[in-house]
Amino acid sequence: MTSTTLVRKPVRWGRVALHVGCLAALLVMLYPLAWLLATSLKPADAVIASLDLLPSHLEWSNYKTALDGVNDVSIWRLLGNSLLIAGGAVAGNAISCSLAAYAFARLRFRFRGPLFAFMIATIMLPHHAVLIPQYIIFNQLGLVNTYWPLILPKFLATEAFFVFLIVQFMRGLPRELEEAARIDGCGPFRSFFQVVLPLTRPALITTAIFTFIWTWNDFFTQLIYLFDPDKFTLTLALRSFVDASSTSAFGPMFALSVIALLPIVLFFLAFQRFLVEGMASSGVKG
């Protein structure tokens, strides 16, 4: 042990400095999260006054108030609404985007080149360019203030980013398996469901994770489509605190914020290894 430290001695300091720098940056980065957690447990009068992250005592009543609900709507209802929309979006994107991606990646059809280029272009299309007419269409159909405008578009592969992601993944799959399946008499449908789709699982998981998180965080679409408090999601319920100027609502507001962030944090912790591994392997491949 002493011999190795002797040999390695000169290079260590740069590395130590690097770690110190990274950890310091990390502390600054994570401060807002620590602040959020601390504030959700502080009594109302201590929220603004003190810089301390540690509350004088833990005020669990903030969570109790938050669990009582917002605007007479129970928190379970809000949570259920958020889950319904996010779950619908995940199912919609996974199904519709993988179907379209298979056609683009593997099948031949007329106008494939131009249509693929158009699909890529829609990734960059700002949402606002189509927002108002979409709203008018859903308004004409009597679907404003329902969940349809939030879920239905996902079943129509409108999030081209995920189509592209899955196309890229499918292009990397070996063709031999499909050829073998075709020789055995598999049509394109069986070949898709029984050969390609199971192999596409990593790309589907990535699609599902990002769809869930983006939909869960989404604010703008929910803001314009949902009016009834009992149809609100956690995000919209939190929004009703935005106007509140009294600091007495601070504790419960941030308790609710913590609850709203919890699924994302859990998703991140659960799939982080998967994300990192997927990322690392794509880095090695190049």
Next chain:
Amino acid sequence: MTTTAIPPEARHAPATAPKRRPQREREGAAWVFLSPWVLGATVLTLLPMAVSLYLSFTDYDLFTPPKWVGLRNYVQMFTEDPRYWRSVVTTLTYVLVAVPLQLALALVVALALKGMKRGKGFYRSAFYAPSLLGASMSIALVWRAVFNDGGTVDNLLGTGGWVNKPGWALLAVALLTVWQFGAPMVIFLAGLQQIPAELYEAAAVDGAGKWRQFLSVTVPMLSPVLFFNLVLQTIQAFQVFTPAFAVSAGKGGPADSTLVYTMYLYDRGFVASHMGYASAMAWVLLLVIGIVTAVLFRTSRSWVFYASEGDR
């Protein structure tokens, strides 16, 4: 004519007939797979784009039929609406502050993590986390409180809350974007790891120092990734909404200093019910983003270096 056009293989009629049918079936199958996307692209993208172009030449409040007004909305926007120009300047300022800061930080951190032997995975995940959390209303509310009067920033710097100061509120919004530098950082890091070590070795043999290696190897090899991040983040920054909305408590204040383009569009369209005017605003945004992207692509020829053209 027709007889000569038949290729030799086709003369074996029994052999080709069954071979052609699956081909057509496959074409049909392709359209079945594509059908949800085709429906979405026409009904939820192309049609709405056409409709919003039409509406931009009308007066429309959702309840009475649209009334054709020609270029009225555009004229009003460009010549008679100071709040519109205010929102344009605010958005441009935001883009020019937030995007370079975010990308610079992402690059610096990626470079710092690149050669790290231990802890790289941990740091990468930890720095990436804000990119997933930052778009949420929860974090936006934290931001408003931290940058408010009596919040952490006020207490540390004694500047008062940024949220209530016209020059500073937008900076608070921009910092929320900078905070989410993890996503471009992960992409930079992946790009850095693809640079072959031989290039650095060759440069070192030729006597290049660390800085020279950075300029002559890292920068050109990383330029496609830098370009990708730049285009992506710029397009996104033009459409910023939630942080500006939450930091200003939904009002775009103080003194309209955080009234970004999309917030003003929302205000005109969904609060004031001027759907025609909002449609015109949306089309101008679309054109501006298109032009900015085109300019970025044009300039990229002079600074983006693609190592191998056949690379896929």
